[in-house]
Every structure is written in C-alpha cells, then in structure tokens.
Amino acid sequence: MSQVRDRFQEHPGLRMSTVIVGLFIMSVGINGFLRPAHLLSGGIAGLGTAINFLTGINVGIITLFLNIPIFILGFIYLKRDFCIISLINMFIFSFMLGITQDIGSYVHLGNDIFIHTIYGGFLNGLGLGIVFRAKASTGGTDILCTIIKIKSNIEIKNSNFAFNVGVVLVGMTLFGLKLGLYTLIGFYISSLALGFIKDAMNYQKSLIIISDKPEEIAQDIMRNLVRGVTLLQAEGAYTKKEKKIIYTIVSSSEIPKIKDISFKHDPKAFITINDITEVKGRGFKAKDI
Numbered sequence: 001m002s003q004v005r006d007r008f009q010e011h012p013g014l015r016m017s018t019v020i021v022g023l024f025i026m027s028v029g030i031n032g033f034l035r036p037a038h039l040l041s042g043g044i045a046g047l048g049t050a051i052n053f054l055t056g057i058n059v060g061i062i063t064l065f066l067n068i069p070i071f072i073l074g075f076i077y078l079k080r081d082f083c084i085i086s087l088i089n090m091f092i093f094s095f096m097l098g099i100t101q102d103i104g105s106y107v108h109l110g111n112d113i114f115i116h117t118i119y120g121g122f123l124n125g126l127g128l129g130i131v132f133r134a135k136a137s138t139g140g141t142d143i144l145c146t147i148i149k150i151k152s153n154i155e156i157k158n159s160n161f162a163f164n165v166g167v168v169l170v171g172m173t174l175f176g177l178k179l180g181l182y183t184l185i186g187f188y189i190s191s192l193a194l195g196f197i198k199d200a201m202n203y204q205k206s207l208i209i210i211s212d213k214p215e216e217i218a219q220d221i222m223r224n225l226v227r228g229v230t231l232l233q234a235e236g237a238y239t240k241k242e243k244k245i246i247y248t249i250v251s252s253s254e255i256p257k258i259k260d261i262s263f264k265h266d267p268k269a270f271i272t273i274n275d276i277t278e279v280k281g282r283g284f285k286a287k288d289i
C-alpha cells in the first residue's frame with residue numbers, strides 16, 4: 001500500500017508560511033469585518049474583542065494573556081510539537097490582531113451587518129481551516145477542541161461551534177439580542193468554511209463491490225491504485241450461492257477509477273459507496289486534528 005507524503009513535515013518553512021497566511025486571513029476577518037459591526041469572532045479572540053470593547057486594551061494583548069492557562073492544559077494532554085507550534089502561532093496571531101486592529105477603517109460596506117457577518121465569518125473559518133490544515137492551531141479554544149477530539153472523537157468544527165455559544169451569550173449581553181444572533185450566524189458560516197478547508201482533498205469513501213469476478217477486480221485495484229482490498233465471504237439470501245464481497249477504502253478522487261475497474265471486469269457489478277469520517281493507517285493522511 002502507498003505511503004502518503006506529508007509535505008509540511010518535509011518542508012517546515014512551507015508549514016510556517018501556510019500558518020502565517022491563515023492567521024493573517026483570520027485577523028482581517030476579525031478586525032476588518034466583525035469588529036466594525038460589533039460582532040464577535042469565535043473562541044479566545046472573540047472574548048478578547050469583547051474585553052477590548054469594554055476596556056480599550058489592545059485585543060492582541062488580551063488574547064495573549066487569556067491563552068496562558070489553556071496552553072498549560074495543552075502541554076499536559078497534547079503532543080509537544082503541536083503545542084510548541086501552536087504557542088508560536090498564538091504569539092504571531094496576537095501580534096497580527098494588534099497591528100490590524102484599525103484595518104476596519106479601510107473597509108467600506110456601509111451599515112449592512114449581514115454582509116459583515118458573511119465576510120467576517122467566512123474569512124475567520126477560512127483562515128482557521130488553513131492553520132488546521134498545516135497541523136497547527138492558534139491556541140485558545142483550538143487547543144481545547146483538539147483535546148476533546150483526541151479524548152472523545154468529537155469533530156473540531158462541532159466542539160468549536162459549541163464553545164462559541166458562550167461567546168454568543170457574551171455578545172448578546174454587551175450588544176443586544178440582534179447582534180448576538182448575527183454573531184451566531186457568523187459562527188455557523190465560520191464552522192462550514194473551517195470544516196471544508198480542513199478536510200479538503202482528504203475525504204475517504206468505503207466501497208462494497210458485489211461481483212461474479214471478485215478476484216480479478218481486487219487484483220486490478222491493488223495493482224493500479226495501490227490500495228488494500230479485503231474479500232468477505234457472503235451468501236446470497238435468495239440464491240443461497242456463496243460469494244466473495246470486495247471491501248476497500250479509497251480517497252474520493254479514486255472513485256471513478258474504481259468504477260471503471262469494476263465494470264470493466266463485470267458490467268453487472270453492484271457497488272455501494274459510503275462516507276468515512278476518519279481513517280488511520282498506511283496510505284491515508286491521518287486527521288490529527
């Protein structure tokens with residue numbers, strides 16, 4: 001079976017550059033669109049923004065100090081490499097939030113809060129997804145969500161959204177029900193963008209193929225796609241004939257090739273395709289976060 005190359009591990013500079021791009025996009029989304037409309041971003045950055053509205057203290061400095069206890073938990077439960085790179089990212093993110101704090105003055109979208117919500121939520125989720133894609137985080141609730149993912153296998157986008165409900169309550173308290181609800185919409189858009197970018201090009205599918213020529217199809221899949229195949233013994237409920245069922249897991253981009261191989265050997269082959277949430281093993285990219 002094939003080994004998956006990890007370009008970020010091979011090229012640390014590429015990983016850091018990707019993270020910086022993601023952090024910059026997040027900072028623009030927060031300070032360029034959410035803050036001018038009195039909307040909050042997710043997690044610690046959102047709480048930092050709320051405190052900034054109340055005290056006037058630079059949002060980057062607030063974010064930096066709020067992250068300290070969370071990183072203590074991170075070093076206890078998570079991989080050291082992940083925590084170290086996340087700690088560096090936290091400092092970079094705090095710095096970017098600080099220097100882009102007034103970027104909203106260059107954005108002219110009028111008083112349409114909904115447009116601010118869409119742009120801000122999308123950019124925030126896009127940037128965070130890029131950071132996660134590089135197997136890193138921005139600290140804050142990202143650390144907490146990653147711990148939950150490892151301990152309870154709850155998807156990051158779901159726990160991230162749950163944490164942000166608390167931020168919504170803060171937003172409602174500070175700015176009223178209307179802006180709080182817009183903040184919730186922004187979180188939802190952000191979670192969609194986060195999930196799409198984080199798992200882009202890394203979707204897996206499980207296939208069950210029922211055919212009268214299972215050996216030929218299995219050999220062709222292993223030879224041409226370099227994927228593992230399992231043959232399961234089965235019996236037709238009506239015919240009572242014994243059959244071998246082909247079971248395999250492939251990336252979504254390989255589905256057309258699987259179909260071509262199957263129907264080439266057996267035009268009457270029966271194929272079912274199902275989504276897979278996570279796959280760990282040789283030949284697949286592990287979803288560490």
